[in-house]
Amino acid sequence: MPESPRRTLKLGAVLLGVGGPGQHHTWLDPQIPTDASVDVRWYIARAQEAEAAKFDHVFIVDSQFITPDSPNHYLSRLEPLTLLSAIAVHTEHIGLVGTLTTSYNEPFNVARRLASLDHISGGRAGWNVVTSGDAGTAGNYSRDAHFDYATRYGRALEHVRVAQGLWDSYEADALPRDRERREFLDPTKLHALHHTGEHFRVVGPLNLERTPQGQPVIFQAGDSEEGRDLGAAIADAIFTHAQTLEQAVAFRTELRERAAAKGRDPQNVLIVPGIHPIIAETDEEARARQDAALGARSFEKALAELGRPFGWHDFSQYDLDAPFPSVAAAGALSFRTQAEGITRLAIEKGWTLRQVVQHQLDAGRSPFVGSPLTVADEIQRWFEAGGFDGVNITVNAPGDFARFTDQVLPILRERGVVRSDYESTTLRGNLGLPVPENRYTAARPEEAKAASLVP
Amino acid sequence: MPESPRRTLKLGAVLLGVGGPGQHHTWLDPQIPTDASVDVRWYIARAQEAEAAKFDHVFIVDSQFITPDSPNHYLSRLEPLTLLSAIAVHTEHIGLVGTLTTSYNEPFNVARRLASLDHISGGRAGWNVVTSGDAGTAGNYSRDAHFDYATRYGRALEHVRVAQGLWDSYEADALPRDRERREFLDPTKLHALHHTGEHFRVVGPLNLERTPQGQPVIFQAGDSEEGRDLGAAIADAIFTHAQTLEQAVAFRTELRERAAAKGRDPQNVLIVPGIHPIIAETDEEARARQDAALGARSFEKALAELGRPFGWHDFSQYDLDAPFPSVAAAGALSFRTQAEGITRLAIEKGWTLRQVVQHQLDAGRSPFVGSPLTVADEIQRWFEAGGFDGVNITVNAPGDFARFTDQVLPILRERGVVRSDYESTTLRGNLGLPVPENRYTAARPEEAKAASLVP
Numbered sequence: 001m002p003e004s005p006r007r008t009l010k011l012g013a014v015l016l017g018v019g020g021p022g023q024h025h026t027w028l029d030p031q032i033p034t035d036a037s038v039d040v041r042w043y044i045a046r047a048q049e050a051e052a053a054k055f056d057h058v059f060i061v062d063s064q065f066i067t068p069d070s071p072n073h074y075l076s077r078l079e080p081l082t083l084l085s086a087i088a089v090h091t092e093h094i095g096l097v098g099t100l101t102t103s104y105n106e107p108f109n110v111a112r113r114l115a116s117l118d119h120i121s122g123g124r125a126g127w128n129v130v131t132s133g134d135a136g137t138a139g140n141y142s143r144d145a146h147f148d149y150a151t152r153y154g155r156a157l158e159h160v161r162v163a164q165g166l167w168d169s170y171e172a173d174a175l176p177r178d179r180e181r182r183e184f185l186d187p188t189k190l191h192a193l194h195h196t197g198e199h200f201r202v203v204g205p206l207n208l209e210r211t212p213q214g215q216p217v218i219f220q221a222g223d224s225e226e227g228r229d230l231g232a233a234i235a236d237a238i239f240t241h242a243q244t245l246e247q248a249v250a251f252r253t254e255l256r257e258r259a260a261a262k263g264r265d266p267q268n269v270l271i272v273p274g275i276h277p278i279i280a281e282t283d284e285e286a287r288a289r290q291d292a293a294l295g296a297r298s299f300e301k302a303l304a305e306l307g308r309p310f311g312w313h314d315f316s317q318y319d320l321d322a323p324f325p326s327v328a329a330a331g332a333l334s335f336r337t338q339a340e341g342i343t344r345l346a347i348e349k350g351w352t353l354r355q356v357v358q359h360q361l362d363a364g365r366s367p368f369v370g371s372p373l374t375v376a377d378e379i380q381r382w383f384e385a386g387g388f389d390g391v392n393i394t395v396n397a398p399g400d401f402a403r404f405t406d407q408v409l410p411i412l413r414e415r416g417v418v419r420s421d422y423e424s425t426t427l428r429g430n431l432g433l434p435v436p437e438n439r440y441t442a443a444r445p446e447e448a449k450a451a452s453l454v455p
Numbered sequence: 456m457p458e459s460p461r462r463t464l465k466l467g468a469v470l471l472g473v474g475g476p477g478q479h480h481t482w483l484d485p486q487i488p489t490d491a492s493v494d495v496r497w498y499i500a501r502a503q504e505a506e507a508a509k510f511d512h513v514f515i516v517d518s519q520f521i522t523p524d525s526p527n528h529y530l531s532r533l534e535p536l537t538l539l540s541a542i543a544v545h546t547e548h549i550g551l552v553g554t555l556t557t558s559y560n561e562p563f564n565v566a567r568r569l570a571s572l573d574h575i576s577g578g579r580a581g582w583n584v585v586t587s588g589d590a591g592t593a594g595n596y597s598r599d600a601h602f603d604y605a606t607r608y609g610r611a612l613e614h615v616r617v618a619q620g621l622w623d624s625y626e627a628d629a630l631p632r633d634r635e636r637r638e639f640l641d642p643t644k645l646h647a648l649h650h651t652g653e654h655f656r657v658v659g660p661l662n663l664e665r666t667p668q669g670q671p672v673i674f675q676a677g678d679s680e681e682g683r684d685l686g687a688a689i690a691d692a693i694f695t696h697a698q699t700l701e702q703a704v705a706f707r708t709e710l711r712e713r714a715a716a717k718g719r720d721p722q723n724v725l726i727v728p729g730i731h732p733i734i735a736e737t738d739e740e741a742r743a744r745q746d747a748a749l750g751a752r753s754f755e756k757a758l759a760e761l762g763r764p765f766g767w768h769d770f771s772q773y774d775l776d777a778p779f780p781s782v783a784a785a786g787a788l789s790f791r792t793q794a795e796g797i798t799r800l801a802i803e804k805g806w807t808l809r810q811v812v813q814h815q816l817d818a819g820r821s822p823f824v825g826s827p828l829t830v831a832d833e834i835q836r837w838f839e840a841g842g843f844d845g846v847n848i849t850v851n852a853p854g855d856f857a858r859f860t861d862q863v864l865p866i867l868r869e870r871g872v873v874r875s876d877y878e879s880t881t882l883r884g885n886l887g888l889p890v891p892e893n894r895y896t897a898a899r900p901e902e903a904k905a906a907s908l909v910p
Binding site: 018079086088119209 | 489541543545559574575594596597630632634642655663
């Protein structure tokens with residue numbers, strides 16, 4: 001089919017408090033209050049700045065398991081949906097994307113909370129679907145072991161389908177609320193889902209009417225085979241990583257092909273990697289700033305953090321200058337792809353443990369480093385080469401974020417790469433995604449009637 | 456022990472949109488927008504009015520199961536915690552009490568969401584603990600049948616204990632966040648719970664530090680034997696109903712005795728019934744207003760609603776003038792006490808189905824009807840006689856609520872029954888409840904050390 005005219009570059013801002021993995025040093029940054037991760041005013045101010053710069057959305061990551069070695073931001077932070085609801089009523093245009101795990105939540109509760117956020121925000125809710133990588137999470141939810149990989153992804157797919165089904169419970173005009181005719185509800189337009197699957201059985205209907213967006217926007221991350229397959233099936237937008245343009249183009253091409261193979265229009269699957277631009281007056285100064293930031297990261301913290309994809313395996317017990325130890329089994333259920341990738345690379349390169357840790361430290365290097373013009377050029381180059389449809393900016397310090405919005409964005413805007421104002425009242429509209437038709441409205445009248453709650 | 460000086464009357468406002476059970480007519484009230492139940496601005500405005508009147512808290516009720524016959528407000532409403540977070544950032548002083556069921560939520564998620572609300576609001580979060588009365592709720596959560604009564608209440612008790620344990624994960628000074636000393640966390644003050652019980656196994660710790668209130672305030676409702684026992688064990692405040700002063704005094708006396716028997720100070724268990732004052736210039740006018748409101752309620756809706764405590768049994772199939780039918784089994788798991796009470800009364804009185812419905816309609820009569828002086832006198836009389844420690848006002852229409860705040864409260868304030876301003880920054884403080892000591896801080900140093908996550 002002929003490709004639609006290319007849309008403009010989409011912009012998200014990942015809001016963190018004191019910094020996630022690989023950002024241990026950020027809590028020392030005087031621009032960031034040390035209690036930012038639990039300060040709602042900090043998040044509201046950051047979201048308002050992103051909105052002033054016409055960003056499409058803010059993005060809140062999450063986890064539910066900590067040890068004393070967890071990144072500082074993970075140790076104590078606000079629950080994403082609770083936080084986003086507070087942000088919703090102090091912003092007007094910006095989308096609000098929150099992470100909720102399908103492994104340790106009920107689809108009825110997830111569907112309801114996201115639909116509530118969509119109503120509260122007037123159509124700006126998004127759901128970042130995750131399956132929880134840390135095996136230890138199971139211990140906080142009355143389980144002996146984490147769900148195995150296949151189960152996690154099967155459960156995620158079914159969970160999202162159930163939520164989407166519940167979001168269709170009410171047709172758009174099911175609540176006439178006509179005082180004259182004493183008609184609050186038209187019961188023929190309220191539908192039960194009657195879902196029975198491998199992981200969930202949910203009768204419905206949802207106790208909340210159709211939302212301003214029709215359905216909240218679905219984000220998804222996951223680089224594994226199962227993760228890519230899930231994203232191609234359900235995601236409106238895919239959050240990923242991008243280290244080189246070649247990798248980015250390959251990833252986007254593959255995801256679009258997978259989506260098309262599932263009968264979807266690839267235009268409606270946006271690839272939106274997280275990027276960390278480092279900007280200064282000159283390219284040299286920006287590179288020096290990156291070197292300083294990487295230098296501030298502690299080798300010991302990186303060694304501890306290396307254990308995470310291996311189920312928090314303790315690598316400090318090994319000789320740093322011996323070959324990378326074989327630690328396969330413990331990681332089978334947790335961040336499997338990441339752990340396997342690290343091990344494969346170490347074997348291929350014949351690296352010691354020290355070299356692996358150093359490589360992990362170096363992987364923090366951003367491809368978007370330089371003067372405002374250099375960074376704008378590079379982002380445009382990746383965008384036009386098909387490396388991404390949008391970017392999630394992971395810059396947390398207000399001054400550094402302002403450098404991007406005040407110095408890089410004007411260049412991209414003048415070139416028409418980025419739009420100059422919001423085009424819609426909803427996140428879905430600003431991302432250029434279609435409103436999903438309600439399954440009962442779309443159905444033939446007889447089928448809709450059969451699914452209705454009244455004969 | 457000698458009784459502490461009596462506190463002032465506590466004030467809560469139950470915020471509804473278009474009206475709950477027995478309030479079907481309220482959606483026709485032109486003071487209330489027909490979509491109030493999903494309009495965050497409606498709720499924020501009501502909370503701000505209650506705050507201007509120095510109310511201690513707003514209160515959001517909930518359920519997770521609907522049929523086309525459900526009360527209009529139930530059909531489509533916002534999820535309580537999502538809503539309260541939005542209210543939190545548009546108010547400064549008022550407490551925020553949200554309903555969450557222990558039957559269909561995980562304690563880790565509940566503890567985290569409430570602690571997040573407590574941080575976002577600066578110490579104003581409350582949890583109304585319920586177990587879900589509608590048996591149909593089970594069908595929305597992959598269960599064939601609702602938990603039986605004993606399981607529901609056993610689960611509720613354990614659920615609250617786990618949440619309270621998780622809220623103690625961090626001691627108050629566990630996060631020094633000292634940049635000079637590079638000390639973000641003091642790991643000796645972060646504790647895992649390692650809970651293993653009949654219903655839940657939760658390792659912890661919670662990924663959120665101790666909240667401004669120490670622990671969110673626990674509300675509980677439930678008139679059954681199991682409900683009273685749970686309230687006496689866990690509740691800081693008990694939401695109940697009050698039809699006569701004698702019943703109210705008996706209920707409060709019993710609950711205080713139960714709490715004392717469990718080793719608690721009864722001063723710290725507040726009895727706070729919902730009341731619905733109807734106020735006019737004169738007593739006659741107020742009574743006429745109540746009659747008109749009750750007359751507007753439909754017999755047919757009351758007949759349909761009668762089925763709710765019997766598991767939505769359809770009573771329209773019976774002869775209205777035959778004796779009240781025996782419908783025990785279907786209601787065994789659902790609102791059991793309420794269904795049993797109705798049946799017992801019908802048998803004692805020898806009532807027909809029509810008489811039972813009429814009685815249910817009449818039970819909507821408020822004991823607090825009259826001029827501002829009459830209503831103030833009656834509230835003071837009940838308070839001083841030990842009928843309650845506070846009241847949850849269930850008046851939803853803004854004009855009617857303003858009659859209470861502008862005409863009744865000044866009388867009670869002048870008499871010293873109600874305080875004239877907030878006395879604390881937290882809900883717990885305004886309710887006069889002590890801050891629970893962290894179990895690890897309270898423990899002897901060796902025990903705290905044994906529970907610490909680091910040796």
